[in-house]
Amino acid sequence: MKKYTVSVLLWLLFEAIAVTLWLMLDNLFYLFNFSYIGTCLALGTAFYAARLRHARTVVQFAVGLYMLVYLGILRGENMQIEGFWYYLFLGVFEAAVIHYVVAKILGPLFFGRGWCGYACWTAMVLDLLPFKTPRAPRLRRLGVVRYLVFALSLLFVGALFVLRVPNLESIMFWSFLAGNLLYYAVGIGLAFALRDNRAFCKYVCPVTVFLKPASYFSLLRVKNDTAKCVGCGVCKSVCPMDVDMTNNARNRRFGTECILCFSCIETCPKKALYL
Ligand code: SF4
Ligand code: SF4
Ligand code: SF4
Incomplete structure (x- = not known):
């Protein structure tokens, strides 16, 4: 996918959810809630794609604190x-x-x-x-x-x-x-x-x-251009979740553990990994 496609798709997906739930449940809160989360995710992934190193951490805190403090503690919703x-x-x-x-x-x-x-x-x-x-x-x-x-x-x-x-x-x-x-x-x-x-x-x-x-069955997943990959294993050494991203099969080792942190994509010296 192109550099910012994921961010645009994420934003559109969350806006669709926000508007649907707002109209379906007649509750403006859902419009605000999912628009906020979708915008944070879209901006965060876009900044991350633009190589701003701490963008993912900022998104984690922007969404995580909102859910923990605002929804969980202040609104009393057990999430x-x-x-x-x-x-x-x-x-x-x-x-x-x-x-x-x-x-x-x-x-x-x-x-x-x-x-x-x-x-x-x-x-x-x-x-x-x-x-x-x-x-x-x-x-x-x-x-x-x-x-x-x-x-x-x-x-x-x-x-x-x-x-x-x-x-x-x-x-x-x-x-x-x-x-x-x-x-x-x-x-x-x-x-x-x-x-x-x-x-x-x-x-x-x-x-x-x-x-x-x-x-x-995730649509978004890290894939390997095997024509470029030289099997150096650098990608696997930086993965926090032990995923074997050198294998493109869905049943690859720990494939359902990928948290889409992009560390492997950034680190691959051959630019063999992509979304
Ligand atoms: S870092 Fe790149 S070249 Fe090395 S094994 Fe991983 S995908 Fe292949
Ligand atoms: S995106 Fe992150 S979690 Fe997923 S395979 Fe790459 S390094 Fe591992
Ligand atoms: S597995 Fe996912 S949901 Fe569970 S603690 Fe880790 S990041 Fe949070």
Whole structure:
């Protein structure tokens, strides 16, 4: 794709979502919300493509803080996975349900794990830690933890409904705060223990259970011009997610882990990688 095509497509996609939800749900908030996120993503990817090095970090904070502080803390909307179950069980198509459908269930068909590279408020902090590229081999078996956390979140919210616990709104708010503090603590601890900023993403994060299947079919993905590639392996050495981008097959090693950070594309000495 041409240099700024991704940014334009992202902006158009989010504007389409913003206008559709605004008109469908008769709520101006959705126009503002998705326009803001789409504009941040489009500007960030455009600046990044223009080689402004910290553009991705700026987008991570612009979107991540908006969602964590404004939506989560000030508006009291639990955007974590338990918030998704909560609104789903209430039968309400808003807040976390819309967020999950757009960013984590259907959106990845277009932009893969772009959420993880540009918008996640957990990763915005983890990416500041010193281990940007993993210093040790991946512990594949540890990946089972994400399914346990996923099941626990479902059980937790399911139990609140089954036991008819009162004050669910308040419980969801406090679980959002507690859950985030726990995620940051575990994420930072794991990053230092395994010398890998993204260890939490690889082994613990329950959201990946939603993100990975659709990412497999993502329209946006890093491709390799095998006529140019000399197999030097530099690209793989800078990838924070251990992806084998020298293989163009969809089932390439850790292919559903790509967060579209573009580090490999920037680093390839032969300019063999592209979107
Ligand atoms: S894997 Fe989870 S914690 Fe990591 S960036 Fe994606 S959503 Fe955030
Ligand atoms: S850095 Fe470029 S040339 Fe080297 S293996 Fe990767 S894609 Fe091929
Ligand atoms: S380095 Fe390349 S393959 Fe790895 S996550 Fe970033 S864009 Fe994806």
